[in-house]
Amino acid sequence: xxxxxxxxxxxxxxxxxxxxxxxxxxxxxxxxxxxxxxxxxxxxxxxxxxxxxxxxxxxxxxxx
Amino acid sequence: xxxxxxxxxxxxxxxxxxxxxxxxxxxxxxxxxxxxxxxxxxxxxxxxxxxxxxxxxxxxxxxxxxxxxxxxxxxxxxxxxxxxxxxxxxxxxxxxxxxxxxxxxxxxxxxxxxxxxxxxxxxxxxxxxxxxxxxxxxxxxxxxxxxxxxxxxxxxxxxxxxxxxxxxxxxxxxxxxxxxxxxxxxxxxxxxxxxxxxxxxxxxxxxxxxxxxxxxxxxxxxxxxxxxxxxxxxxxxxxxxxxxxxxxxxxxxxxxxxxxxxxxxxxxxxxxxxxxxxxxxxxxxxxxxxxxxxxxxxxxxxxxxxxxxxxxxxxxxxxxxxxxxxxxxxxxxxxxxxxxxxxxxxxxxxxxxxxxxxxxxxxxxxxxxxxxxxxxxxxxxxxxxxxxxxxxxxxxxxxxxxxxxxxxxxxxxxxxxxxxxxxxxxxxxxxxxxxxxxxxxxxxxxxxxxxxxxxxxxxxxxxxxxxxxxxxxxxxxxxxxxxxxxxxxxxxxxxxxxxxxxxxxxxxxxxxxxxxxxxxxxxxxxxxxxxxxxxxxxxxxxxxxxxxxxxxxxxxxxxxxxxxxxxxxxxxxx
Numbered sequence: 001x002x003x004x005x006x007x008x009x010x011x012x013x014x015x016x017x018x019x020x021x022x023x024x025x026x027x028x029x030x031x032x033x034x035x036x037x038x039x040x041x042x043x044x045x046x047x048x049x050x051x052x053x054x055x056x057x058x059x060x061x062x063x064x
Numbered sequence: 065x066x067x068x069x070x071x072x073x074x075x076x077x078x079x080x081x082x083x084x085x086x087x088x089x090x091x092x093x094x095x096x097x098x099x100x101x102x103x104x105x106x107x108x109x110x111x112x113x114x115x116x117x118x119x120x121x122x123x124x125x126x127x128x129x130x131x132x133x134x135x136x137x138x139x140x141x142x143x144x145x146x147x148x149x150x151x152x153x154x155x156x157x158x159x160x161x162x163x164x165x166x167x168x169x170x171x172x173x174x175x176x177x178x179x180x181x182x183x184x185x186x187x188x189x190x191x192x193x194x195x196x197x198x199x200x201x202x203x204x205x206x207x208x209x210x211x212x213x214x215x216x217x218x219x220x221x222x223x224x225x226x227x228x229x230x231x232x233x234x235x236x237x238x239x240x241x242x243x244x245x246x247x248x249x250x251x252x253x254x255x256x257x258x259x260x261x262x263x264x265x266x267x268x269x270x271x272x273x274x275x276x277x278x279x280x281x282x283x284x285x286x287x288x289x290x291x292x293x294x295x296x297x298x299x300x301x302x303x304x305x306x307x308x309x310x311x312x313x314x315x316x317x318x319x320x321x322x323x324x325x326x327x328x329x330x331x332x333x334x335x336x337x338x339x340x341x342x343x344x345x346x347x348x349x350x351x352x353x354x355x356x357x358x359x360x361x362x363x364x365x366x367x368x369x370x371x372x373x374x375x376x377x378x379x380x381x382x383x384x385x386x387x388x389x390x391x392x393x394x395x396x397x398x399x400x401x402x403x404x405x406x407x408x409x410x411x412x413x414x415x416x417x418x419x420x421x422x423x424x425x426x427x428x429x430x431x432x433x434x435x436x437x438x439x440x441x442x443x444x445x446x447x448x449x450x451x452x453x454x455x456x457x458x459x460x461x462x463x464x465x466x467x468x469x470x471x472x473x474x475x476x477x478x479x480x481x482x483x484x485x486x487x488x489x490x491x492x493x494x495x496x497x498x499x500x501x502x503x504x505x506x507x508x509x510x511x512x513x514x515x516x517x518x519x520x521x522x523x524x525x526x527x528x529x530x531x532x533x534x535x536x537x538x539x540x541x542x543x544x545x546x547x548x549x550x551x552x553x554x555x556x557x558x559x560x561x562x563x564x565x566x567x568x569x570x571x572x573x574x575x576x577x578x579x580x581x582x583x584x585x586x587x588x589x590x591x592x593x594x595x596x597x598x599x600x601x602x603x604x605x606x607x608x609x610x611x612x613x614x615x616x617x618x619x620x621x622x623x624x625x626x627x628x629x630x631x632x633x634x635x636x637x638x
Contacts, residue, residue, distance in 0.1 A: 008622050008629060019636070021598065025508050027449055027480030037480060037510060041602060041636035047629020049592045 009046045017057045019044050308338040308365070319350050324357040336365040411465060412449035421455045426463035426495065450481040459561045460491045466504045466586045479511045487519040488564035490572045493584035504586035507597030507632075513581070514604040514638040517573020518565045558611050565608075574608020574615040579624050588632035598634055605637040 013019050018040045026034045040061065046052055318338070415421055452461055461483065483492060492513065496502045558565075558572060565571045581601070588599050608615035618637065625635045 008625055018638075023597075025477050025510055027477035027510075035480065037477065039510075039600065039602070039636065041638045042605065043637040045625045045629065045635045047626065047634065049589055049629065049632050050598055050634045054598050 007048050009052070010043065011046065011052060011055075012043050013041075013057050016060055018042055018060050019055045020058050022054055022056050303336075306336075308336060318354050319352045320356070321354045323353050323355070325355075333365045337368045338365050339368045411451050413453065414451050415455055415458075416450045416452075417454045418458075421458050423458065423460050424462065426493075426499075449478070450484065452483045452486055453481045454485045455483075455489075456485065456487045458486050459488055461486075461489065462491070462493050462495070464492060464494045466494055466502060477508055477510050478506070479509055482511060483513060483516050486516045486573075488572060489517045489577075490561050491577055492516070492573070492581050494581070494586055495584045501584060501631075502586040503590070504588045505591045506588060507591050507595045507599055509588070509599045510602065511581075511600070512602045513573060513578070514602045516604075517577065517607060518568050518571035518604075558608070558615060565610075568604060568606055569608070569610035571604070571607035571617075574611065575617045575620055575624075576608075576615055578603050578617060578620060582624060582628040582633070582635070585628060585631055585633050589630065590632075592632035599632050600634050600636055601628060602636050602638055 011019070019042075020039045025037050025039075027037055038061070039055070044052075044055060415424070451465075452458060464482075483489065494502065558570075558574070563572060585601070591597075592599060603617050603620070605618045607617040609618065613619045620635070620637075628635050
């Protein structure tokens, strides 16, 4: 008997929505300025070391 | 223009290079040359610090902020009859503080005489303004150091029939020049006037019709050495004679050494080794912008660190090094095994916009993270922002760096724009040099590969579409044609590293690539468990779908994703 359980939960954002981080992520650009980055993912796969609570659904941002 | 060294190469051709340069260099008489040298070394000042045929004359201005230097360039009849000579000198500021010498910007100037006229080549705009240096207001200007005299002396070595002209910087209490040796030492050969003075020094040597008499030219420092390509033609002509032995405190600074240089048309830097003579343990070496905006260099030189201690040397701020470079392939020999990133290591934009970079060997930077014994270096802040951004024909990234940061500073994303717009990327892996998976003590990292592996701009849906990459820059007929995969293609071989996709469905970075990336990701589970943060890897849904489910990113299986999540990476699809 064989069973597989990877304890992964798939979350798909609702229509017109994407996921972003609850707590902003940042990186430094080439000039050392801190830039806020966004996830904007349609699908996330949550494993045992992560939680859906770290993400929030937001409206798809309008591209400038 | 560029020149290859041959036995019949004449100094005149080198002179042609000098004459051809713009920026203040033009045909001039000896007297005009003196004036030109004045303007070179005295900045905007036109004070006549050089006089001809005068020895040891010193004039000091009564102004506390203006020093007039009287020196001479003695070109006697015999020298003039010798026809050709070249004078190479450098300018540099040297500080002495706490028994420690430091050197600041160094410019190289060349004067060439063809017997009747003298041509100057160098930064005729004057010495770089180093007034921001602590304690200094302008070059050759120090109220506390008294007067300066710069003189050139000449003599003829009748044994070698060599005309030697040297420039001295002398004042009361000065030390006699000690640079007189068989080698032309750029940057050496004079002596400082005082502990805080700036000084000019150099050697002039007479060259025979061929270049056989050119001694080995040692370059003691490379900071700004060929910035903006100002000395390209000269360097190219004497490239084989150049020995890059870096010593002294400023030997650690290679910033802007060849920024914007056009060197590489005929020179092969693979034959060059840049020796860093280590001063002390933990010496920092700054490679920032060393080859930035360099359009033609094919391969970088090899850096050789000589360290007698057990400590590793460090590479500091190795960033934007090959910006816009035509380098096709990076050699794993560039950095030695004992090089390592220090705690402020920075490889951001290292290859940013390297339009013709095709591959990077797995161990290229591996030793920058792990020392020779395999111990990871604890980096507090290592940045890889846009490291491979816009490398449009880069087909593989192997051994992508990750830094075993300390958790206290591990909350900043080091991978912003890491591989954005790598249109033809097939593979990206993070394995250690020995092929094993590493450990990364960081969180809030995001590796965004959603724009990677497919061409999105400017390429028509044309089966014959191709990217022309010239494998050998000087041979325009030898080019790489990267074939396109299109909607109408049959038998398109996605496994061919020389292929690229012109839309998302034909992306070459697809499910199979993602699985390889995931398998190589460093383990961040410990950092995630303790910090509560997240590490994310982003893929593009639908990438590679035209090749079937095995390549369709949307078909990533739970088992494949689980490998990432177990190591603390959350997989997302955009």
